[in-house]
Amino acid sequence: MRESYLPDEVKAHLSYLQKSIANSRLLFVRNQLTSGKDSHSFFIAYASHDDPCLYEIQIDDYTQLLSIDLSAIQSEVFSLQHRLVNERLILICTNGKRDPCCSKWGLPTYNAVASNREIFVMQTSHVGGHRFAANMICLPHGIYYGRVAPDDAIAIVRNYQDGNIHLNNYRGRAIYPGVAQAADYYLRDQTNDMRLDAYQLESISDIGAGNWEVIFSNKISGKTYRLQLVAELSAQTIYESCSTPDDLKPIKKFRLIQSTEDASRD
Structure with a gap:
């Protein structure tokens, strides 16, 4: 954000909201549709587990962002004031x-997805984990995908x-x-249940010596799944960046x- 062309007061406001x-x-x-437009779109994704939502706010000037109260995003007033995006x-x-x-x-992955006019897709600034490029985020759920090849991108979106x-x-x-x-x-790999809402995260426990217990529940069956994981460094090393191919970690x-x-609890 520091390198952006936003006014300093807007940068300060957005920085405060982030914190x-x-x-x-x-x-x-x-994306190609935003080029040359006089207005701008400000998207707000609320990636909750039970009720994720995506809002789009049209602004003519970046200083209009100063009047948006993001702390009220879960309120009925916010949903009445701003456009809820169904896509x-x-x-x-x-x-x-x-x-x-x-x-x-x-x-290349963006171009492959953008070639399908039925998909609402945009290029984004850095999302982290560049060693996983191409990185894809699906909103409003906040689903991250990595190493997305152009040939696989449409299927992932579908x-x-x-x-x-x-x-x-x-x-x-x-x-x-990360541990969850x-x-x-691992849970989805074992059960082969890929529904977005299949599981609810119930708890995460640090049980010592790098070991963790993560508990999920299935809202339909009532079953509970307990997974024990251990954090470790692999023997395999990789380079973290295209610009530092000799820096293996x-x-x-x-x-x-x-x-x-x-x-189940029945």
């Missing part, structure tokens, strides 16, 4: 300034539009911490130790 709203993230987005928004990181991997792999996870490229949900993202992946990962299924 005051837990787990929030600011991204700059664009699902696909973001693909193409920010080569942050890391050349993102433009090298992100642009799965999301149908309410399902595409497991092969799944990085996790933005609302989950890993547990979510080990991968931090969560390995599944055991998974148990409790009977």
Whole structure:
């Protein structure tokens, strides 16, 4: 944001909002439809588990952002004042300034998705994890995918539009911490249940020595799933950036130790 052309007072306001709203993230987005427009769109994605939503606010001047109260996003007043977007928004990181991997792999994937006029897709600034380029975010649910090839991109988007996870490229949900993202992946791999709303995260427990217990529940069956994982560094090393191919680092990962299924509460 520091390098953007936003007025200083708007930068300060958005920076304050980021700090005051837990787990929030600011991204700059664009597509071929935004070029040359006098107005701007400000999107707000609320990636809750039960009621995710996406708003679009049209502004003529960036200073209008100063009057938006994001703390009221969950209120009925907010939903009445601003346009709720029924479409699902696909973001693909193409920010080569942050890391050349993102433009090298992100642009072809973006172009593949943008060629389908039925998909609402935009290029975005850096989303993190450039070693996973091309990175895709599906809003409003905050679903992250990595290493998305152009040939696979449309299928991933279609799965999301149908309410399902595409497991092969799944990085996790933005609302989950890393260990829960890993547990979510392992659970879906075991059960083959890819519905977006199949599982509810119940708890995360640090049980010592790098071990974690993550508990999910299935709202339909009432079953509870307990997964024990351990955090470790792999023997494999990778380069973290296209610009530093000689800087190899080990991968931090969560390995599944055991998974148990409790009977339904009926």
